[in-house]
Amino acid sequence: MEPFRISVAQDVLDDLRTRLVRTRFTAPSAPGWDAGADPDYLRSLVDYWANGFDWRAAEMRLNAYPQFTDRGQHFVHVRRDASRPPVLLAHGWPSSFIEMLPLTDLLEVDVVVPSLPGFLFSALPDRPLTRAAIAETFHTLMTETLGYERYFAFGGDIGGAASGWLATMYPHEVAGLHVIHGPFPADFDAAPITPEEQAFLDAEERYDEWDSGYSWIMSTRPDTIAAALADSPAGLAAWIIDKYRDWSDCGGDLESRFDRDTLCTILTLYWATESIGTSFRQYLDYPLNTPRPQITVPVAVTQSHEPGIENFPRSIAHRAASDIRQYSVPGRGGHFLAFEEPRLIADELRAFMQAVD
Structure with missing residues (x-):
């Protein structure tokens, strides 16, 4: 057992910011969040992630916990x-x-x-x-x-x-x-x-028909979607915040439950560890589960x-x-x-x- 401290290299953060400021955003397919992550909200969050978020302060807060x-x-x-x-x-x-x-x-x-x-x-x-x-x-x-x-x-x-x-x-x-x-x-x-x-x-089956697209992709083509998300921090953000908004009790207002610093902390952790693809493994392996x-x-x-x-x-x-x-x-x-x-x-x-x- 070894003590652990989070320490993201500065060149990783510099590369992240470069990618964020060069993001190409999609045009909306439907109003607001009706077709997934709202492009206008995503643009605003990406701008904050690049120009307003203090990762080193977040890193210090996390390292206050013994890891x-x-x-x-x-x-x-x-x-x-x-x-x-x-x-x-x-x-x-x-x-x-x-x-x-x-x-x-x-x-x-x-x-x-x-x-x-x-x-x-x-x-x-x-x-x-x-x-x-x-x-x-x-x-x-x-x-x-x-x-x-x-x-x-x-x-x-x-x-x-x-x-x-x-x-x-x-x-x-x-x-x-x-x-x-x-x-x-x-x-x-x-x-x-x-x-x-x-x-x-x-009712659960009806909801799954509407919501389970992400799960089918991660269960059947995890490496395909992971290639996109591991290369685009804005894409990674869209993939994750869509679920934070849908699944939290936020009444459609994501930041009523998760402020921007929290969201950017989560996103930076996934980005810096390059673990979005490996987080999909339990979806790919799900059919191997036996009855409990x-x-x-x-x-x-x-x-x-x-x-x-x-x-x-x-x-x-x-x-x-x-x-x-x-x-x-x-x-x-x-x-x-x-x-x-x-x-x-x-x-x-x-x-x-x-x-x-």
Whole structure:
């Protein structure tokens, strides 16, 4: 385990600015964001990224958190109270470890925030990047690298799914699981699908038909789109902010949830690490995932408020997990809930950990 500090070379930043100021922007195909990233907003953000954003200040803020690498795995490790089980906070796509930092600031226990394999400073493993493989990497980090005997896991999106696998693969070490997307069962064979469940599944399918273009591209032609995004920072920005706006609980106003410095910090991290392509690997490898067994450890759900998932029936989570201790639907905070509503999540996570531990 080696200490790690973020230090982007100045020539990388100079090259980035040169590319930004020479960006060629597309004409809009539809008003505003109706056809994807709004070209007018993108132009404004790119101008700020090139001429107003202070990366070195952002770098200094990030380096205030103790960071390490071990076996190619990057993580933040904040020590606070070793007498209680720690918590692992796992992000998703197109996110990064910084999504979990506001939540980290509010917790009183030891906190571990890994970068997903293939994201930013974490290397890809030498095997398919399934949810189970991510879980195994995280468990090795928590037990072998850091020496914890028991721990809690929290996450959403990919991180939440990997945390679900942690709970099924290592039920004796995982004290509890807290997720922002209610877990899905491997199948619906145990009991007939209810009308509420069917309505949700139908609505989710309709939303996916509208929203899943990005996923199909990254699942089937990741190297093609990665070649464009790795060469154009404006293209990278468009690809990422489109999802931050769509999936967050921002009411169409992206900067009501993510200010420009935060957006530019995320974008610079992806750019400087050249990791947008490797972040797609878990999409390419998704068909290699196997059905996850039922979750038997204590579970808490704080349901996110985002398109396609906000009407998730609690009964589906009960099909997937046998011991749901806590379930709430706050009606605010989207796909990046830990960042959008860190105090809400801190309160719910704290209550869950205290009740279980």
